[in-house]
Amino acid sequence: MRSPSRHTKEPRNALRDQVRIATKRARRFHRPGSFTEEDWLGLCAYLDWRCGDCKRRAKLYAVHMTPLRFRSARNDIWNIIPLCHACRDSYQAWQEGR
Numbered sequence: 001m002r003s004p005s006r007h008t009k010e011p012r013n014a015l016r017d018q019v020r021i022a023t024k025r026a027r028r029f030h031r032p033g034s035f036t037e038e039d040w041l042g043l044c045a046y047l048d049w050r051c052g053d054c055k056r057r058a059k060l061y062a063v064h065m066t067p068l069r070f071r072s073a074r075n076d077i078w079n080i081i082p083l084c085h086a087c088r089d090s091y092q093a094w095q096e097g098r
């Protein structure tokens with residue numbers, strides 16, 4: 001049976017896709033760097049599985065802090081912040097100048 005609080009009980013399954021998605025996005029912009037599931041899950045755990053902006057406990061998305069359109073941006077863990085869906089959307093909209 002699936003736990004209702006799967007983001008805290010099953011963080012690996014719920015969040016591991018974010019590493020692949022962030023890496024794929026970085027490759028599209030030809031940005032170097034990589035991080036592991038351990039890096040990502042460690043960062044989420046450090047933030048107590050809360051959004052890095054609004055602090056709500058929600059599904060977390062790996063967002064590049066330095067926008068990938070910048071040549072200096074890297075796909076490294078220190079350029080990643082876990083954000084909830086709403087914060088990710090507003091941050092990326094701001095990054096893209098929308």
Ligand SMILES: [Zn+2]
Nearest residue numbers: 051054084087
């Ligand atoms: Zn948020």
